[in-house]
Amino acid sequence: MARSPRPVRISRRMALAAGAGLAMPGLLRAQPRFPDRPIRLVVPFGAGGNLDTLARMLVPGVAERLGQPVVIENRVGAGGNIGTEAVARAAPDGYTLLLGSNGALTINPLIMERVPYDPAKDFAPVCLCFRTPQVLVASPKLPVKTFAEFLAYAKARPGQLQCGSAGSGTSNHLNIELLNAATGIGLVHVPYRSSGGATPDLLSGALASSMEQITTALPLHRDGQLPIIAAALPRPLPLLPDIPTLAEAGVPGGGLVSFIGILVPAGTPAPITATLQAAFAAALAEPALRARIEETGSLMADAAATTPPGFAALLRQEADLSRRAAAAAGLLVR
Structure with missing residues (x-):
């Protein structure tokens, strides 16, 4: 005669675990790995x-x-x-x-x-x-070679020199205003539609200076077309260690980066x-x-x-x- 199967003993711990699984089935399923899609x-x-x-x-x-x-x-x-x-x-x-x-x-x-x-x-x-630092570039037509010479030239002509930017309200524009506030040189802001938009006017001498992204200005500086005369940083740029900073002119923190x-x-x-x-x-x-x-x-x-x-x-x-x-x-x- 076949024997009846023995009853399974269910401990209190097993019962609690089973009840928890019924109440919160998500606990018994592996959570999806992040990320699992693009x-x-x-x-x-x-x-x-x-x-x-x-x-x-x-x-x-x-x-x-x-x-x-x-x-x-x-x-x-x-x-x-x-x-x-x-x-x-x-x-x-x-x-x-x-x-x-x-x-x-x-x-x-x-x-x-x-x-x-x-x-x-x-x-x-x-x-x-x-x-990405911003840099001040000067027109090659301007009779200055350094940042100090630029500041002296501008101070002698308050409100006469223009400075371009990538647009009104951009960080480039605000750096111009920080420089004006720190030095009193009175650069007149001229907004362009993008970084680099001022380049033709700088080269021709129609624009005295511009605050540019270094990624735009560096190739022109290296080619000798547009000199970088200052960097909007608290410390000199590793690539341009001899270029002074706006911090040296009193701009807080060296300006916006x-x-x-x-x-x-x-x-x-x-x-x-x-x-x-x-x-x-x-x-x-x-x-x-x-x-x-x-x-x-x-x-x-x-x-x-x-x-x-x-x-x-x-x-x-x-x-x-x-x-x-x-x-x-x-x-x-x-």
Whole structure:
């Protein structure tokens, strides 16, 4: 005769575990790995510009470390506000990132009546990537060779010398106003549509000077066409150690530096932010990438600034300096 099967003994621990599994089945399933699909990096400016170029240098190394493609999406308009707003409204899941810079994060909210996002509340900083200094270039037709000679020449002609920028309200423009406030030389601002737009007028002598991104000015300086006479930095540029800084003329902090960093929508889980930060920081540490970036004149972020707290500190510093510059330019609206 076949024996009846023995009853299974169920301990109290097994019963509690089974009950928990019925109540919270998600606990018994493995959480999906992040990332498990492509990531979108929104660049709020057009293809081919400084931000876009640096982003495209960076993303291959990041994608390799994350194991997923990082796809650049150029969302242009309103001085960077359109692309920035798109990220602010995106799901906080780590799959939509912002390549953030001065304009949309630390300048536009001060000089525009309405900005459709709050930089402090709608984003979480992940990692500072690069800083692109600005430089003061002088027309070769001007009878000056150095920054000191330029300051003396301008002081002797208050309100007569013009200085170009990439547009009204840009960080280039604000650096001109910081220089004016520190020295009293009275440069007259002339806005152009982009960095480098002033080059023909500088070469012809129609424009005395311009505040340019170093990535635009460095090739012309090396070719002997447009001399760089000062850098908007607290310390001299490694590539141009003999060029003085705006700090030497009394500009606070040496002026604004165009920064480029990664942000995510506020509310993104901390483990996801940490995964992204580690991937970007590791990619930025690659010697080959560093060499390519530094050759353009841009500066790699130091290790502290590649952390969320370090990037957050830089954002606060840039916002404070931007406020002073916007006030000096008469652009401050809030």
